[in-house]
Amino acid sequence: xxxxxxxxxxxxxxxxxxxxxxxxxxxxxxxxxxxxxxxxxxxxxxxxxxxxxxxxxxxxxxxxxxxxxxxxxxxxxxxxxxxxxxxxxxxxxxxxxxxxxxxxxxxxxxxxxxxxxxxxxxxxxxxxxxxxxxxxxxxxxxxxxxxxxxxxxxxxxxxxxxxxxxxxxxxxxxxxxxxxxxxxxxxxxxxxxxxxxxxxxxxxxxxxxxxxxxxxxxxxxxxxxxxxxxxxxxxxxxxxxxxxxxxxxxxxxxxxxxxxxxxxxxxxxxxxxxxxxxxxxxxxxxxxxxxxxxxxxxxxxxxxxxxxxxxxxxxxxxxxxxxxxxxxxxxxxxxxxxxxxxxxxxxxxxxxxxxxxxxxxxxxxxxxxxx
Amino acid sequence: xxxxxxxxxxxxxxxxxxxxxxxxxxxxxxxxxxxxxxxxxxxxxxxxxxxxxxxxxxxxxxxxxxxxxxxxxxxxxxxxxxxxxxxxxxxxxxxxxx
Ligand code: SF4
Numbered sequence: 001x002x003x004x005x006x007x008x009x010x011x012x013x014x015x016x017x018x019x020x021x022x023x024x025x026x027x028x029x030x031x032x033x034x035x036x037x038x039x040x041x042x043x044x045x046x047x048x049x050x051x052x053x054x055x056x057x058x059x060x061x062x063x064x065x066x067x068x069x070x071x072x073x074x075x076x077x078x079x080x081x082x083x084x085x086x087x088x089x090x091x092x093x094x095x096x097x098x099x100x101x102x103x104x105x106x107x108x109x110x111x112x113x114x115x116x117x118x119x120x121x122x123x124x125x126x127x128x129x130x131x132x133x134x135x136x137x138x139x140x141x142x143x144x145x146x147x148x149x150x151x152x153x154x155x156x157x158x159x160x161x162x163x164x165x166x167x168x169x170x171x172x173x174x175x176x177x178x179x180x181x182x183x184x185x186x187x188x189x190x191x192x193x194x195x196x197x198x199x200x201x202x203x204x205x206x207x208x209x210x211x212x213x214x215x216x217x218x219x220x221x222x223x224x225x226x227x228x229x230x231x232x233x234x235x236x237x238x239x240x241x242x243x244x245x246x247x248x249x250x251x252x253x254x255x256x257x258x259x260x261x262x263x264x265x266x267x268x269x270x271x272x273x274x275x276x277x278x279x280x281x282x283x284x285x286x287x288x289x290x291x292x293x294x295x296x297x298x299x300x301x302x303x304x305x306x307x308x309x310x311x312x313x314x315x316x317x318x319x320x321x322x323x324x325x326x327x328x329x330x331x332x333x334x335x336x337x338x339x340x341x342x343x344x345x346x347x348x349x350x351x352x353x354x355x356x357x358x359x360x361x362x363x364x365x366x367x368x369x370x371x
Numbered sequence: 372x373x374x375x376x377x378x379x380x381x382x383x384x385x386x387x388x389x390x391x392x393x394x395x396x397x398x399x400x401x402x403x404x405x406x407x408x409x410x411x412x413x414x415x416x417x418x419x420x421x422x423x424x425x426x427x428x429x430x431x432x433x434x435x436x437x438x439x440x441x442x443x444x445x446x447x448x449x450x451x452x453x454x455x456x457x458x459x460x461x462x463x464x465x466x467x468x469x
Contacts, residue, residue, distance in 0.1 A: 089421065116401070116421065116422055117402075117403070117404070117421055117422020117423070118421060118422065119404060119422055120422075142420050142425070143420065143421055145407055145423060145425065146404070146420065146421045146422060146423040149404065149406060149423070153389070156388075157387075194418070194420060194425070197418065197425050197426040198425055221436065249428060249429065249432050250418060250426050250428060250432075251426070252426075256407055256408075256425055256426060258406065258407045258408075258409060259407040259425065262406075262407070
């Protein structure tokens with residue numbers, strides 16, 4: 001159990017908890033979409049400090065977690081090629097593929113680099129004209145403008161040794177898929193603040209109207225998350241369904257126009273597989289046809305690579321809020337962050353990893369009970 | 372990957388037609404791209420995501436967020452300080468949960 005004094009403003013946190021307690025007269029299930037929010041919630045024990053009637057469901061908003069195994073296998077296949085320098089964000093590099101992992105590929109001579117900014121990959125391509133530099137472009141809408149910029153610059157600078165392996169995913173179609181699923185238990189959504197800082201909030205109004213579900217744009221610091229929950233509960237109790245922005249200091253309704261224009265130029269909407277969930281129509285971006293020359297899948301002929309998920313792993317149910325991580329049989333046994341079966345255990349933004357890091361001792365029975 | 376960290380713009384420059392900046396995140400300096408915030412100036416605070424400024428924030432908000440990230444121990448992670456050298460080879464140990 002965590003305590004209020006771990007919040008950076010315990011007094012404000014207490015007021016928010018009290019207000020939620022006062023408002024909540026019925027049972028509500030609220031999904032936080034963003035993995036950063038999940039991390040905040042579990043780390044600070046927000047779900048444990050809330051009244052029992054409020055359940056938080058941890059959504060699919062961790063890009064590492066929803067990238068299909070088949071895409072990881074494509075990445076590993078490309079990374080193993082002798083002419084390739086393979087670049088990725090650090091957290092993606094930790095995800096094992098179906099046959100081998102990156103560390104094995106590196107020990108067999110693969111050249112794999114961690115980048116902080118996607119522009120580091122473009123720089124590497126310029127510095128190594130004799131090598132093929134491939135950037136693993138994954139993420140939600142927040143990461144798309146930086147990733148798109150690599151293609152724009154590579155095109156502008158005439159780089160022929162640069163390409164991208166794209167597996168971008170989009171939040172609104174995922175919310176729509178959850179809303180229209182017959183098993184969905186979600187009464188309200190906390191939308192991901194930084195996704196909205198790029199895309200604005202205008203995409204969410206139609207979802208609110210179509211499914212009569214409150215959507216509150218929320219930041220990911222613990223107090224932001226609490227405020228988002230408070231506003232969602234207030235709407236639910238009042239029988240309202242509105243789009244509300246609880247993160248106005250960062251998010252505007254229009255979003256970032258320059259970033260949207262770049263996305264529009266470089267990417268186009270496509271259907272996407274989500275790990276553990278399956279295909280969601282129009283839920284991702286791929287390179288637009290005019291940049292097909294920069295498509296690593298075409299350049300290295302890996303378009304057909306695919307892989308089945310581990311049969312033990314229930315991350316799909318975790319991502320849809322149908323079970324909590326510790327209800328998976330493999331949690332903490334066959335599946336740990338060092339030997340993850342599913343991607344939700346790999347990334348620190350994944351629900352299984354967050355539970356393992358902060359909650360394992362509470363949820364996995366220990367043999368000798370010492371209170 | 373998904374956290375975005377606020378920092379203060381300390382210098383701007385043009386690099387082959389792309390507007391770039393040096394930004395200070397609570398003492399850690401990084402080069403970032405300003406292509407998506409063309410109007411931002413030295414002294415302003417911006418939220419930065421994987422090396423790109425994506426939205427402007429006021430100073431008070433920025434400082435509060437930075438202090439919190441430092442406390443939560445996520446700052447170095449997000450800035451890639453613990454993820455091996457930028458552009459360098461991956462670190463030896465498998466990271467697991469941070
Ligand atoms: S604990 Fe592991 S096996 Fe179980 S759902 Fe989570 S990632 Fe999958």
